[in-house]
Amino acid sequence: MTQLETDVLVLGGGPAGTWAAVSAAANGARVVLADKARCGTSGPTAHGTTSLWNIPPGPARDEAVDRGYLHGGGLGDPEWMHRVLDETHHRVEQLAGWGYRFPGSDPGSSLRVYLDGASYLRRMRRSVLAAGVRVLDHHPALQLLVDRDGRVAGAAGVRRLDNCLPWSVRAGAVVVATGGCAFLSGGAGTDVDTGDGLLFAAEAGAELSGMEFSSAYSLVPAPNAPVPSGWANPGGLALHFATFTDESGTVLAGRAAAFAAIADGRRVFASLDDIPALLRGGLAKLGLVDHAGRVALRAVLEGTVRGTGGLRITGRDCATTVEGLFGAGDVTTREPITGAVSGFGGQGGAWAIASGVWAGAGAAAYARTAELAATAREVPGAGLNAVARIDPRAVVGLVQEHTLPLRRSYWRSAGSLRDSIGELDAMWPGAEFELGGSGLDRLRARQAAALLAVARWTKYSALARTETRGMHRRTDHPGAEADWRVRLMSGGLDAVWVRPDAHGLAARAPVPVPLARDPLARRRPEAIVLGAHEEQVVPAYPRVPGVLSARSAAIPDAPEIVPEPAPAPVAARLTTPSH
Template sequence: MSRLEIDADVLVLGGGPAGTWAALAAAREGARVVLADKGYCGTSGPTASGGNNLWNVPPGPARERSVQARFEDGGRLSEPAWMYRVLEETHQRVDELAGAGYRFPSGDDGREVRTSLQGPEYMRRMRRRVHRAGGTILDHSPALELLTTGDAIVSGAAGLQRQNGYAPWSVRAGAVVVATGGCAFLSGSFGTNVDTGDGLLMAAEVGASFSGMEFSTAYALAPAWSGHTKGLMMQFATYYDADGRTLGDGGFSARGAAMAHLAAGRPVFARLDRARPDIRAAMRTSQPNYFLPLDKAGIDPFTQKYPVRAVLEGTVRGTGGIRVAGTDCASDVPGLFVAGDAATRELVTGGRSGGGSHNGAWAISSGTWA
């Protein structure tokens, strides 16, 4: 085994959307950047495994309405100034992504619809962009601890190279960005096998504070034999109990009734019968992984009921994380910055889950700022 030792300006821990946007932004500023991922950057994590819809609203009245609606939905616990910042940064970066060759689908009017991302293609391109910007990527290299100077300034990290006989590695850097994702430990939610809370623990060990953790035990619904938790699809669902009685009023508003039924140990069934026939093909195109296990079971989810279960997604879908102490996404520990699901998202989501859309936009913007 040979020990790998690198000096850098910026070390990014995590190779999901937040980590790759952080590495890309730093490299463009001329920094020597190292990105370390416990998996393979570009294929590891929930975004690469499926993708998500995106909170991307162009400037104008629609953006104003979206911010106000979300502010109310989150119990007025978010900060509108941050919400506007996220929307503006996300809008610019998505335009940039399109200019770099990512192909968005077109709507009926022929214009591109830039409100969802296909995870495999998105993250494949982000990995390539980090490489082309000059960043160094360490794959299969989980970090085990943050390194600090004598005056408690974070100055790098150390870990192991899983595909090199577990040889140790260390990177000394002027700044470290923790973009390791949230924590959904052993939940079985699709793509979250790597989201085990490592970055949160390492940050706590050097004294970082957390915020919004009271909103972090988030659950999502998936087919009973699957880990695919695509909330976007469930807005078209009607929920039923074992006797075929309807739970709630359907769609997102009925989700609470379905969750309560499951929490009481009673079975719940769903059917996507609120989806109009003319949009069903588009639903399959936007989130194909949701339909795959249903198709394999021989179930047409638009006409047949299927059992669902509640899957813990913790801080991946939830809100809390490492406290953001500055507009540059600095933590309250010198030298340590945070981005994506490892950071609190209460600034833009308040007391409500960020789901895929708001968390996806936060990953892009917070990664860029960090």
């Protein structure tokens, strides 16, 4: 078994993870970076052109922040937007100083808003190695380590290229930068984005935010066609120039109209008239162009990768709600800069840079004051059982049935959400106690459990927000409500909970944070019948007050939010018994 010690452990080798590693090293920390695949070559960024929200200081920046705040449904934070723009502008200049050549930019130009993803990540890998960071390629993390006080003290996983033998790293602080969750939808580069970091962070007690804003889709060539480089990325050049039409030739007014048409069962095409000749020729060579000179399109769910939800951050250093754990990139909520909409306009790329820098520096500062734990225990979790009793493909199939179709995620209603919650909740006990195995089977089981957990958080959050705002579209609540201009927190595993942010802009009755479940304790749920009108036998989970519970999701007239007691101190949470 490989066992290492370091000051800062970074989990994830995409843009956010590499910036975090460089930043932590620059702040004097010893750094280890563990990536699920190969640092610098995997993930969505490596498969297309990445846009950056890079606007020089001045009136144009102020106007962009004002527009972004309004476009995001009032859930963003102008102060954070300005912070991200400042940090990104500075780091883009640093990237140029490292020798990266921006496509289409003259040397010395301040207008650097596009990155070739593959070249960018190659440059970042070289910078990581030059900073003295130890890189562990093909080392997926499966669970976090905590000390006896509940502080995150490292992580453990398997070595994919070495018979999946175990590894562990004890660290003074951990940065999770594992990306979002795309539910194995087939989007370019999203095969590694299975929500692993969201799951093991939640198992350690981390809270999430904005999980209802998880319905980001992209438009790619229709089934059975290869996806050209740069196309699947929402900032890709081909899609940037395309005009969308339906099969009658009627022009569709942008992406939203195209998605709505596909959701209604109509065929949608990209017209090549406005696409540059070079890109048009490449599409023709791939056999994607039909007799009318169009490319047929389909919608691919990119979930929280291009969405907004993720780990809740509590400070300017991107600390999470668990001591010793920091977050960066798509695994964290991007609500502070995007609000209720996707960050495909460059905010996502900018957030990866800025949050990575801040999380790396924050983790390094924390590690300087935290004594390396003499002993650390693995946080137990779903899908880690020694013997497998169910096939992870069954779990993945159920999750995809309730997430990938536009009728499940693009358009939402109380009926469809309750239906999804009922089936996904019924699967959770099996995933927790029957998924497992050894070697690659263990990794697949863990991924299946993560997909299921993320799907449940998104459905519960979407059911709780009874309005339409940004990418969250409720057919039974088609308008935005002023009282809902507030962020929603979520979490929990056996019992999923949702609550409004106590510091929200319009929270009418803020609810205290519920008691955290002991991350080192697991309890097999029992089966009960909810009521006379419920024929289905469902799992009974420990009741967590102040939440939207499985019971209120299943019973139409049940109250959604109930009072709860004050939270226990962090140090006491590991000794709080389950109820």
